Amino acid sequence: MQKRIKAAKRWLLGVWLIGGAVYVQAQECPPWPREQLALETQALAEHVAIWDRAYHDQGKSLIDDELYDQAVDRLASWQACLGDKTPHRPLTRVTRSGGTLNHPFAQTGLNKADDAGVRRFTSRRENLWIQPKVDGVAVTLRYQEGELIEAVSRGDGERGQDWTARAHQLPAVPNLLPIPLSMVLQGELYWVLNDHVQSQNPASGARGAVAGAMAQQSPSPDTLNRVGLFVWDWPDGPTDMAVRLAELTALGFDTANYTHSLNEQRDAAYWRDAWFNGALPFATDGVVLKQAERPGVQRWSSSPPEWAIAWKYPAQQALAQVRGVEFRVGRTGRVTPLLWLYPVTLEGKRISRVSLNSLERWQAWDIRPGDQVAVTLAGLTIPQVTDVVWQARERAALSAPSPERYHLLSCFTLTSGCEAQLLARLSFLSDQLGMLGVGEGTWQALIDAGVVTDLLGWMEATPTQLQQAHGIGAVRAAALEAQFRAARAASYAAWLSALGMPPGGSAQLGNWQTLEGYSRANWQAIPGVGPVRADALAAFFSHPEVQRMALTLQQSDIAGF
Structure with a gap:
């Protein structure tokens, strides 16, 4: 009787659940043997390397930007579980023949903060400013007596690709400044979009489009005109934000248009919501909060600074790890695969399972436990899988029910499998x-x-x-x-x-x-x-x-x- 009760409780054909019945967040260490974790971490690192080479060397985006960022975070998490805390550096080895250059001053990374982290950051500091986190490719521009002499991609923050020749072709990047200053600017090359609303069109592919324009041998004039520039810092300029913005405006840059001081009426949440739901000429993936006063440039490094943080937008698609696969047979005999996931959160909704809707889709995608899938919300309510981002190296054996076994006239009586x-x-x-x-x-x-x-x-x-x-x-x-x-x-x-x-x-x-x-x-x-x-x-x-x-x-x- 106990066996029968368990069978009838929830009929699972070929269900394979990793780590028993305990749900954990995917960013925690997976409940795998160390050998399997090492194998899957190596596989993910290889995928990231492929994405990096395609993106930086060929200008092709093989994965959506938001999913890429989550995959890199997951790689870092898994590496930490193995005791390796080396940060991911996509361009420590550049394979293109154009050569590399050292950054005059390090391009600092940014620590990412959640809502609580933003509250802590803002409560302990005064005179804070905010900018949109433009979603493009970072660049360093070096001017000597007003003439552009060097452009370097972000790379690993210390060294990057030599983009000088291409930068000279971009109308948005001035070859000569109106004032003959020697200076270094850091900013973002972005893909110009018309009245782009990030909340309505999150997967714009803008970052990949810019990378493609910078990698093409002979981009068209239209392509070059679609690349814009947002200068987000002047490392060797005035350390005070207000002074820095005024001088950048005098040089013809629009930094001040998108850089605002925070106050009680218009705090960080106000600007984050305004830029997420309002029209902008570029894609964004969050906001950046900065202190008005920052250390002198000689103290900069490629490590994230303490005087600035990034506050990302709510995820609109999530990278979810498959915990198990269940095949459900409905009233009419239709077999529907159901994916059990390590929980992820989208739009405040906790998602731990999602239907694939048809056996044919599961067969085409061949999803197994341990695979990583992209999940979105259809109509902001119904979770759906849009893609398999990568598959686990270890392929669990699954046995799906035969669609011929179940139909409109099967299982009126409780028999085996019914x-x-x-x-x-x-x-x-x-x-x-x-x-x-x-x-x-x-x-x-x-x-x-x-x-x-x-x-x-x-x-x-x-x-x-x-x-x-x-x-x-x-x-x-x-x-x-x-x-x-x-x-x-x-x-x-x-x-x-x-x-x-x-x-x-x-x-x-x-x-x-x-x-x-x-x-x-x-x-x-x-x-x-x-x-x-x-x-x-x-x-x-x-x-x-x-x-x-x-x-x-x-x-x-x-x-x-």
Whole structure:
């Protein structure tokens, strides 16, 4: 009985769950043996290296920017689990022939803060400023007496690709300054977008488009014109923000248009929301908070500074690790794969499972436990998988149910492998017959106790038998019996639907004996019933199990039978 109860509890075919039944956040150390963790970490590192080479050397974006950032964070997390805390540096080795250059001053990274981290940062500092975190490619520009003499990609923060020749071709990057200053500027080359609203179009591909423009051998004039420049710092300029902004404006840069001081009326949350939901000429992925006064440039390094932090936008798609795969059989026999995930959060919604909707999609993607998938919210409510970002090296064995085994006329009775479909049939029946408070949980308990073993097995159940089910006492048993008794008075049309009559049939066509006598040709003669529906209806009314149930209903004096 225990085995039967477990089988009926939730029918899982080929389900393989990593780490038992405990849910943990994906950024924690995976519950794998160290050897497997090392193998999967190496695989992820190889994927990141491929993405980096395509992005920086060929100008191709093989993965969405938001997912790439999450993948790099996951790589760092897994490496830390193995005791390796070396930060990811995508361009420590540059493979293009254009050469590399040292940055005059290090391009600092930024620590990422959550809501609580932003509150701590702002509560301990005064005179703070904010900028949009423009989503493009970082660049260092060096001017000597007003002339652009060097442009360097971010690289690893200390050294990057020599972009000088290409920068001279970009209309947005001045080759000569209006004032003959010697200076170093740090900023972002971005893809110019018209009235871009980040919250409405998160996957713009803007970062990849800029990388492509910088990597192409001979980009067109239109491509060069689409590359804009946002200067976000002047390392060897004035240390005070207000003075720095005024002088950048005098040089023709628009930094001041997108750099604002924080106050009680317009705090960090205000600007973050405004830039996330408002129109901008570039893609953004968050905001950057900075102190007005910062250390002199000689104290800079490529490590994240203490005087600035990044506050990213809420994730609009998440990189989720598959914990297990479950195959559910529905009322009509449709097999639907369900992915169990290590929980992720999107738009404040915690997501731990997502349907693939069809067995064909699972077969095409071949998703196994340990795989990493991209998850979004359709209509801001329904989670859906949009892609398999990468697959685990270790492929767990899965056995999916054969779609030929389950269909519209299978599993009216509890036989081996029929638990899930029968449960779905019973849940649908109670809904069609108006049974109040009788749902999947009730039917599951009755199946587990052996009280209900077929679609109409509840009709003769006594209160004593009902009380054999877990959680059903005398009061609940009496209430269930009352619901079962009331269901007998449901309309003939409701009963036809509850039994699973295919579309095209109707109670208005006659009683059961009349419909049972319809041939395929009779059904197809009805308006709206084509060959496929006619076949389904003829098969339904002639099926031995269906006819057996009809006889039971006739003997129980159910109207129409």
